[in-house]
Amino acid sequence: MAKKKTAKKVAQPARSDSSEKVKLTxxxxxxxxxxxxxxxxxxxxxxxxxxxxxxxxxxxxxxxxxxxxxxxxxxxxxxxxxxxxxxxxxxxxxxxxxxxxxxxxxxxxxxxxxxxxxxxxxxxxxxxxxxxxxxxxxxxxxxxxxxxxxxxxxxxxxxxxAQQRGSMVGNIILNDKGDTIDCSRMGSGGYGIPSIVEEDVIQFVECGADFVLHVEKDTVWQRFNEDKFWKKHNCILTHGSGQPPRGVRRLLHRLNNELKLPIYCVFDNDPWGYYIYSVIKQGSINLAYESKRMAVPDAKFLGLCAVDYERCNLNPSVQIALNDTDRKRAKQIAKYPWFEHKKTWQKEIAKLLENGFKLEVEALISQGLSYVTEEYVPQRLEEQRWLD
Amino acid sequence: MAKKKTAKKVAQPARSDSSEKVKLTxxxxxxxxxxxxxxxxxxxxxxxxxxxxxxxxxxxxxxxxxxxxxxxxxxxxxxxxxxxxxxxxxxxxxxxxxxxxxxxxxxxxxxxxxxxxxxxxxxxxxxxxxxxxxxxxxxxxxxxxxxxxxxxxxxxxxxxxAQQRGSMVGNIILNDKGDTIDCSRMGSGGYGIPSIVEEDVIQFVECGADFVLHVEKDTVWQRFNEDKFWKKHNCILTHGSGQPPRGVRRLLHRLNNELKLPIYCVFDNDPWGYYIYSVIKQGSINLAYESKRMAVPDAKFLGLCAVDYERCNLNPSVQIALNDTDRKRAKQIAKYPWFEHKKTWQKEIAKLLENGFKLEVEALISQGLSYVTEEYVPQRLEEQRWLD
CATH class of the missing domain: 1.10.10.10 (Winged helix-like DNA-binding domain superfamily/Winged helix DNA-binding domain)
Incomplete structure (x- = not known):
């Protein structure tokens, strides 16, 4: 391994807030x-x-x-x-x-x-x-x-x-504080999505992707990245470690708003998955004032849906029983104004309650190690089968 | 923004585990x-x-x-x-x-x-x-x-x-599954440390860094990255979002073992901080069999130390009172075989208990926005003042 030459500097202790001249944006x-x-x-x-x-x-x-x-x-x-x-x-x-x-x-x-x-x-x-x-x-x-x-x-x-969690790979080149980040050359680790992704920090340099696939969990993201899903389907792949932090939501908003990329979401089939989708789509109730800069009203919910249990022919052993809190949350979410008048969502939530169980994305592995990346998601994209 | 040209491929549905020929390492x-x-x-x-x-x-x-x-x-x-x-x-x-x-x-x-x-x-x-x-x-x-x-x-x-959380920036170039990752050009987001960092996934290509600074939290890491600490001090900067996941521990081990880089840790001054250090240094008790591939017995604890409250002249308002669990945990940790006979650690833990309060790294901000990156850590490195 070659030794990389770098000038070694000794830091100047400074009592003031900054030792360098600040250029305000x-x-x-x-x-x-x-x-x-x-x-x-x-x-x-x-x-x-x-x-x-x-x-x-x-x-x-x-x-x-x-x-x-x-x-x-x-x-x-x-x-x-x-x-x-x-x-x-x-x-x-x-x-x-x-x-x-x-x-x-x-x-x-x-x-x-x-x-x-x-x-x-x-x-x-x-x-x-x-x-x-x-x-x-x-x-x-x-x-x-x-x-x-x-x-x-x-x-x-x-x-x-805010917290920095969430990663990105795919067919896009960014500029992040002067550094060029080619997200198609980020190996297995990916680019860590920063907490602040405003225009003066992150600029989009080149983007050949057709859409963004946003998954709930880092472990699911690893499966999609390992299968180079983003390469085969010419997209960008992101996750937000559960409920996405502000930086991830703002980035999804910018990708949708500025680059006109559709955002497709893959979450667990449970009230928490619905809720995360709702926050990405319409914004959070507590922080409603941020919605115009954070929400992605066009985001699509690709799955998992309650009907997938039968459609994907899953084994009964993957069922996780709903508890009282789940049932209560599901009924609350059904009454959100943006779901209230949508037949598809009413049907989805009713089916979840009828099923009486939740499903995790990971459960699809029982149909094949890469079933989720090679069949489940591609089929739904091709058939344009999603909830909106 | 230029449109990046990419051939669009349609995925081949496959029922088998893999549609490509697998080359075993x-x-x-x-x-x-x-x-x-x-x-x-x-x-x-x-x-x-x-x-x-x-x-x-x-x-x-x-x-x-x-x-x-x-x-x-x-x-x-x-x-x-x-x-x-x-x-x-x-x-x-x-x-x-x-x-x-x-x-x-x-x-x-x-x-x-x-x-x-x-x-x-x-x-x-x-x-x-x-x-x-x-x-x-x-x-x-x-x-x-x-x-x-x-x-x-x-x-x-x-x-x-395992989970993928933790980021890296600094003066090192890696190869991650064929992609060259220059960690000195990763902007504000950084390189997401993968969960699997074995030799056949991650190879070290070039490293000019003199040491690794590992901090506990992503929010503290952001402060160090923003101040380009790794550039000024010619090092690598990592975090593990609290207790580091396996990928981060294994990477620290490899950086220490193969590249002979010293690992310096900056954690909160509380029993949880001591514990995280102990896991990095000696391994986890539950998974002792991994220690020879994960532990970094040479890792140094740079801070925060209980004496820092006085040394850094902190305001009483930053104190967070120890509770019963903290006191119990601190006493348990003092009896760990690798701390039991070390006077410095016994003194440290005794001082924490005597103080009766914990200190977070973030509390140092009261001494200046960049006090932690421009004074606290550089001084300790220069004076070689750490716990071992």
Whole structure:
């Protein structure tokens, strides 16, 4: 093995946030503008001797509605006032400003951190008191969400990243922070989908793929990658380790929206699989404000469907009995506005309940080691047999 | 964006396990040899009118010992008989043979699957009865482990993969199934560490790195990658999303063993962090037989240490109180044979208990956004201040 020559540098210790000059992107400048406006509003209220207050769009279920024409979840117009001179609101008012100031510091220094990192960045004991700014992360997370809706900025624009899990391979070349990533040459490991995939981080360079196959689990993804499914079917293959993290959802949205690639999903046949599909398709109820940048209303549910048990001639031993929670969840999901009036979905969920059992994608292995990659998925794609 | 030209192929449906001719690696041939010998032993016992039985190395704690000279966990010589003509053992005897036959099928077809996949592959109702071969995966997993020790084959050699989580960037070029992966050009996402990283899958092509920095969490890894720590310090940067999966541990072992790279670990200062370090260093007690191929006895614990609270001048608000389980776990870990006689570790664990609180790596952000990458780790590396 050859020794690769690399200049060895000694790091310069630095007390400041950054030792290098930061070049702000247009997105960063816009975010800093919003953050500065927020701060200015406090000053201007003070100058007018008015009480400083924020009008925060309400994030409760009552303020979430399903936009039928755009087929995504969105927030209504309700807002909640948060005032500095109100004993019940003063703490959360100050926490909101503290979070804004933390995010400004991140954006200005060209760095990102996790929501846990921001929590620690803001956490301190207020001088001269025993009062802490935040007692735990459960207190800071909703404040970050408030800030997102207040500024109409995605978390990623505030330089906050989520977990990084999920991988990609397939017929696409990306630019990731200056590095060219050819996803058709990523071996068995694949490219780790970053948490922040905004346009200034990830650019699509070349794409010859016809569609995206998104599978639920990394173990299923490994089967598809090993069989070079993406090569045979000229597609992109992704997974999100269960419920996909924000980076994966945003990337699917961009692949669908910018490159017009259809997104096909392969999940377990259980209420959790339906739910993950629903989140990818319409957005999450808790974070409805993100849907326009995250949801993929066109995503198709390729399987597994409740009828597959008979269609694929599976052995009774692969059945996993539904429990009470499963039945309850399935009935809730059947009432989601985007499933409620769809006969296909009503039939699917009714069949699951009638079956009385769940099915995992892995169960298809009983029909052949590569049945799922060589028959199940190709047949459904060819026959255009999916739920929408 | 340019459209990448790719020939579109239509997949050939195939009922057999593989439509392509399989080229077995030397490792595969060895594994098939062991599996065939196992089957032959049944035949030869029958021919000699002897009862077929297996002598399975005992995987209980009583048969695990710490090898002081090699500094790894290893199994003792105790075995347990498993007989076909014994009412208590017949089922597990047949399950063991079924697992062996499933693995042979995998190896011969050049495919791999998860332990859940193998479970489904083996699971069926025995003809003419209501008896199932396996009632759930909790029954098949220990059988797989039995097979590993019986054949002295790692799970990966039996073509079984584990979860894929963990990423890598840095100054190394690999070959992964024919694709060249330059880990210094992997952007913000990084290379997803595969579950199987044996020599016939992953070859090291060029490595200029001086060491490996392994961090516990993906969110901390993102901070180090964003600051291009691996470039400034000429190293490789890995994480394992908490307790590293087998692929990550095996890769660390290979980087240390074949490329002689020191492995430095950065974990939270809590019993869980100590435990993860212990697994990387000495192996896991449950799977002691893997240690010689997985453990890195030379791995160093760079931090966080209990004294860092004072050394780094952290704010009291970052403390997370130890609970009873933490205290119990810490005392257990202090008695591990590889920590028991080390003054540094005894002092470390005593200090944690005296502090009465845990510390997360993320807490260092209160000293500066990049304090951990620009001061904390570089200082410890320079001063060679670590626990061993």
């Amino acid at each position: 247009p997105r960063d400048k816009k975010t800093i503008g919003s953050l500065t406006n927020l701060a200015d509003s406090v000053v201007s209220a003070a100058q007018k001797t008015r009480d400083p207050k924020l009008e925060i769009p309400t994030r409760s279920l009552s303020n979430v509605r399903y936009n039928k024409s755009q087929r995504i979840l969105e927030m209504g117009k309700n807002t909640t006032a948060r005032q500095l001179f109100n004993l019940n609101q003063a703490k959360s008012y100050m926490q909101t400003m503290l979070a804004a100031s933390g995010c400004k510091r991140l954006v200005e220094s060209g760095k990102t951190t996790s929501i846990r990192g921001l929590y620690y960045l803001m956490k301190h004991t207020i001088a001269g008191t025993k009062e802490e700014t935040f007692s735990d992360q459960a207190e800071s997370d909703p404040i970050i969400e408030d800030l997102e809706v207040l500024l109409n900025s995605l978390r990623e624009e505030l330089h906050l990243y | 030397p490792r595969d041939k060895k594994t098939i040899g062991s599996l065939t010998n196992l089957a032959d032993s049944v035949v030869s016992a029958a021919q000699k009118t002897r009862d077929p039985k297996l002598e399975i190395p005992t995987r209980s704690l009583s048969n695990v010992r710490y090898n002081k000279s090699q500094r790894i966990l290893e199994m003792g010589k105790n075995t347990t008989a498993r007989q076909l003509f014994n009412l208590n053992q017949a089922k597990s005897y047949m399950q063991t043979m079924l697992a062996a036959s499933g693995c042979k099928r995998l190896v011969e077809s050049g495919k791999t699957t998860s332990i859940r996949g193998l479970y489904y592959l083996m699971k069926h109702t025995i003809a003419g009865t209501k008896e199932e071969t396996f009632s759930d995966q909790a029954e098949s997993d220990p059988i797989i482990e039995d097979l590993e020790v019986l054949l002295n084959s790692l799970r990966e050699e039996l073509h079984l993969y």
